[in-house]
Structure formats: structure tokens, C-alpha cells
Amino acid sequence: MLKRTPLYDQHAKLGAKLAPFAGWEMPISYKGIIDEHNTVRNSVGIFDIGHMGLIKVEGNDALALIQKTTTNDAARLEMNSCQYAIICNEQGGAIDDVLVYRLPMMYLIVANASNADKVLSWLKAQAKKLKSVTVGRYENYSMLSVQGPQAVAMTEQVLSVKLTELKRNHTLWWRDIILSRTGYTGEDGIELIAAKSDTPAIWQKFLAAGAQPCGLGARDTLRLEAGLPLYGHEYDEQTSPLEVGYAWAVKFDKGDFIGRAALLRQKEQGPKKKLFGLRLNERSIARAGDAVLTADGKEIGKVSSGTFSPSLKQPVALAFLATDQAAAGQKVKVNIRQRSAAAEVVAKTFYKR
Amino acid sequence: MSNFPAELKYTKEHEWLKADGKTAIVGITFFAQDQLGDVVYVELPATGKEFKAGEEFGVVESVKSVSSVYCPVSGKVVEANAELGNNPALVNQSPYEQAWMIKLEMSDPAEAEKLLSAAEYQKLTESH
Incomplete structure (x- = not known):
């Protein structure tokens, strides 16, 4: 149901x-x-985004739990403000990407609808290691x-x-x-969080x-x-925030957090794949899973999301490409239904206001 | 405009066909374009290409999805609607008139008789 x-x-x-x-x-x-x-x-x-998962974290150890389970530094949050963060597993893969709000009396986490249950049980499990913190749905x-x-x-x-x-x-x-x-x-x-x-x-x-x-x-x-990632397309449990281009939301200097060691290793070695933008020169649309090839036919990555851009009036896509083989400005090909479409590698932000 | 013009024949894959002697024009139905939403790309075959009944002859892409278009009858493409290359939104605006997709020389016009009538097709869409 x-x-x-x-x-x-x-x-x-x-x-x-x-x-x-x-x-x-x-x-x-x-x-x-x-x-x-x-x-x-x-x-x-106006959008109904009532499907988003609202999770409250309360108690004296609320900040400690947030710091342990998210990549950004919630200690820097002013009262009544929020920050973007990734909840990582030990391997540095993303369990979810979220907004963390610091509000009077609690922290509020806005999780993706598809991950809300998973995030809730992950936070509850991590909360057991702390003394004074409760995690629950921000119901109503x-x-x-x-x-x-x-x-x-x-x-x-x-x-x-x-x-x-x-x-x-x-x-x-x-x-x-x-x-x-x-x-x-x-x-x-403006996003509004209101009584149902x-x-x-x-x-x-x-x-x-x-x-x-x-x-x-x-x-x-x-x-x-806008080049913004969507969990299930750009993020999954095998993909790290560094690969998606969110190094700024990973604060290695804040102290330990789940995934820190793996992410630090990845940062030092350089991520093997990175998220880029693609602009297609024809009307055919690249979709998630389509292979991206160099001009001479070598596969260098895969499309994670693709659509027709109403603002640019041309197909655009996000794609993970091998870091050592891809660069902005490069001419590539995308395999769309056994045909090859010409595309250019660009930065992942197609539109800025 | 009726959503199910009586003079057309239909397939359960949501194509329509209008026969005139040995030739026929083919497109997708009002119901199909409404399900797809904004159409942004139509891929059509070259003139001279031959298709068997039920074979994929083209692709229609909307912002959110892509779907194949199947040839309702066997035949040879004598013309593809070039206008759809410049203006794919015609599929939404005029699915039964301006957005015809291909003109076929049918190999067996009797095949067209076996397709769904408007009433049969309408019943099928109501079960969706």
C-alpha cells in the first residue's frame, strides 16, 4: 500500500x-x-515534498551522534540553521545525503524518502553507543x-x-x-516544515x-x-561524497566520524571516478546506465542521470567518468540504444541563477 | 477533438493507423502522448526501410522516459514526418494530425483490418 x-x-x-x-x-x-x-x-x-524523511535527534549527546554519523561539521551550525552532509558507512559509501538542522531543543535530519527507514535504524544503532540521545520520527x-x-x-x-x-x-x-x-x-x-x-x-x-x-x-x-545529486542515481553505498564532488561537505578536521579513514585514504590517492556533466549535441537523451566512451571508443564511465534540459533546450546528463581519462572540454560519445551520440564533458552545474 | 477518432485503427501498444488503399499513416495515440508527457525527441526510420507488423520502427522520448513505437502492419516506409525532428512537441499538441510519424506502403492491407477499432481501443485504455 x-x-x-x-x-x-x-x-x-x-x-x-x-x-x-x-x-x-x-x-x-x-x-x-x-x-x-x-x-x-x-x-x-510549489512542490509537495511530504515524502521526505524527517528524523529528530534529541538529548545531551545529540551533537555527538550527528558528528559521528555525518561528514560535515555540525559543531559549526548556528542555532536555526542547516547544513548539507552525507551519512557514510565505514567504507565511505553513502547511506544517504541529508540536511542537518540545528533547532532549539533538537537536531532535525531531512533524509531521502527512499532511505528514511534505513537512516532511522542506522542512527538508532549508533545511538546505543552513547549515553543520552534519542532518535525518532518527527511525526505529525x-x-x-x-x-x-x-x-x-x-x-x-x-x-x-x-x-x-x-x-x-x-x-x-x-x-x-x-x-x-x-x-x-x-x-x-523557501522550504516549509509544518504540521501535517x-x-x-x-x-x-x-x-x-x-x-x-x-x-x-x-x-x-x-x-x-543545477548539478545536484539524487540518491540512487549519483549516490549509493559504494559511492563516496568525494566522487560526487562534495569534498567541501567532508570535514576531516572535526574529529572521527564513520567513514573518515576510508575517505581520507581516497582523498590521498585521489578518487578513481568523478561526477561530470555531459552536454549532448543531438536531441537523443542519455539515460542512467548508458556507457560513455572516448573518441576512439574506450569506455571511461557511465551516465548516472540524464534528461532534456528545458533551460538549455538540449539533452544533458551527469556521468561518473574515470578521473585519469576525463576532463572538461573533452569530446566523448554516449551509447544510446546501440547508437553513439556526440557529447562534450563539462562541469556538472548546467544552470546557475 | 475526440481522443479516439472512429476512422482510425489502433494497436494495444498505443499506435494508430489510418489506411488509404495500399498506403497508411501511423502515429501514437492521444492516450500515449498524455502518458508520456512533454515529448522532446522523436527518432524515425529512413525512407525505404521495411518493417514487419509488430517491429519497432522508432522511439519517442519525453522528459522522463523513452518508449519504442511499433509498426502496426508490415510494409515499407515511403515517408517519415521530418517536421517532428524540428518540433517534437507536435506529438503532444496534435497526435492524430500533424504528428503522424511514418507513411507506409502496406505489404498486406488486410492486416490493417485486424487492428483494434476505436471502441475496442478505448476499452483497453480504460482498464489502465
């Missing part, structure tokens, strides 16, 4: 295309992926994301709140809603103000253009 967010009825009413995603019945699109994508790039779109809460160049202004108007001073990766409370200047689209925006029972009213207020409802389809094309 698929799980449904509190906004399920709203999606059905809007005639959204729904599909299973990580155990949830989620909206893929409403008016069309390209239309929704462009709306987020040009004005403002759900997430919405408002994204686009006008997202902040619209949120100010809809909730009558002042947000211009709110810095990137910082949060503020509005009544019992957490407003966070974060997102997964490459645009400015309140989200339908919030959703409707934003729609009435002119926000376009956007589905997971546009969320994927937007994140891909």
Missing part, C-alpha cells in the same frame, strides 16, 4: 499525474514537466517547497512574514512552521497567490540542471 501525503486530495483535485515514488503515491506533474520547470526558473512553483510534520525568483517575496506576502534578512541555509519560525531558505532546484526559495494538518491550507494559500503546483518530474529536471 502506497503512502500518501496530507496533500493527496489536493493533487487529485488538480488532476495531477500520480505515480509511485519510494513507497509514496506522488504527483509527477500537473500541467507538464517543461511548463512547471520554466515556471520555477521564471517566477514561482510534513514539508512543502516554494521555489523560484519570486518565491521569497510570495512567501512573505502569503504568510505576512519578513524574509529578506533570512540567509541561505538559515531558518526562522513563523508560528509553529519552520521556514528554511533552502531548496533543490538551483533557485532561491496545516499543509493543505498553506498549499491553497500559495496557489491562490499564483504559485504553480509542480511535481517530482520538474523537481528532477531542475535539480539535474
